[in-house]
Amino acid sequence: MTLLARIEPIATDGAQRSLPDTGRVARLHVLVEMIADTVLPRNLVFSAAQDMSCTLTVASGRLMRMSVTTPDGHQVLSAAAGSTRDDQLAVLCEALAGLAEVEGPLGLDRHPLAEEVAADDVGHGAGEIRELMETVNWFADETEPRHPAYQGAGAAFFAEAHPFTLAQTLMSPDGTRIDATGAEEYQLSPEEGEALASALAALPDDVRTLLGPRAAIALPGVALGGRGLVIATSPDDLAVNVSEGEDLHELVRRWLSAEKARGAGK
Numbered sequence: 001m002t003l004l005a006r007i008e009p010i011a012t013d014g015a016q017r018s019l020p021d022t023g024r025v026a027r028l029h030v031l032v033e034m035i036a037d038t039v040l041p042r043n044l045v046f047s048a049a050q051d052m053s054c055t056l057t058v059a060s061g062r063l064m065r066m067s068v069t070t071p072d073g074h075q076v077l078s079a080a081a082g083s084t085r086d087d088q089l090a091v092l093c094e095a096l097a098g099l100a101e102v103e104g105p106l107g108l109d110r111h112p113l114a115e116e117v118a119a120d121d122v123g124h125g126a127g128e129i130r131e132l133m134e135t136v137n138w139f140a141d142e143t144e145p146r147h148p149a150y151q152g153a154g155a156a157f158f159a160e161a162h163p164f165t166l167a168q169t170l171m172s173p174d175g176t177r178i179d180a181t182g183a184e185e186y187q188l189s190p191e192e193g194e195a196l197a198s199a200l201a202a203l204p205d206d207v208r209t210l211l212g213p214r215a216a217i218a219l220p221g222v223a224l225g226g227r228g229l230v231i232a233t234s235p236d237d238l239a240v241n242v243s244e245g246e247d248l249h250e251l252v253r254r255w256l257s258a259e260k261a262r263g264a265g266k
Helices: 003-007 024-037 085-100 115-119 126-135 153-164 190-201 205-211 245-262
Strands: 017-019 042-047 053-059 062-069 075-077 106-112 167-171 177-182 215-219 227-233 238-244
Touching: 017 153, 024 053, 024 085, 024 126, 024 153, 024 245, 062 085, 062 126, 085 126, 106 245, 153 167, 153 177, 153 227, 153 238, 153 245, 167 190, 190 238, 215 245, 227 245, 238 245
Parallel strands: none
Antiparallel strands: 017 106, 042 053, 042 106, 053 062, 062 075, 167 177, 167 238, 215 227, 227 238
8 A cells, every 4th residue: 555545544543643752952942843833722732651641732832831740630730830920931941841851752642722712821932932941051962963964955854844743754865765753654665765756756857947956745635634745855855744634734834934934945
């Protein structure tokens, strides 16, 4: 069965998203970026093997509320902690740092919320959170890039897009697999990677010119809410990202935003 055939069933068949254990610094960057990039109101629910759960209520790049629940159902943090807004920000940042330090992968579920739920909540912007974390040096000792040998747009997108995907495959231009994450059934096999690379190489010259050196090709799932692909291409690499629903649109928005900043969007 081809990858395209596997991604077409509706999202309720669901592969579980997760954040890998990449260490506190890398996870903190991912968490802050998730807050920054969430537009519509969402509850982001993280879970760990020890039955701990953490819920972030996020909208418009702001963290409104955060709660951590222990295995016995006891809530150990709420957004109201702290007497002033600055105190609340400090508590929230400490809690985010604690979430980033949890050993092992973190399960991740997203639950849409009605827009009015977050409308009256000021919250704390991702910029405020990032600034405080830099002040207390939580972003120090940066780890090495995951793919130091590949600096193409595909590798960059592969790293940044991970929270919004079910699975990813990073390949060289000839289809050789460099890395893969997420649900194995949605990763490209070596044969599928080579076939995709050959198909892209065989595109007519006028299409290749239109795509330019960097591009994102979006292939939505055929069913409403179904899974689809966003293929990020560059002269150095290809990144195939499998996602669904609003997350698929989020991947496209992230790519366009990054390429607009570069001044070379396609």
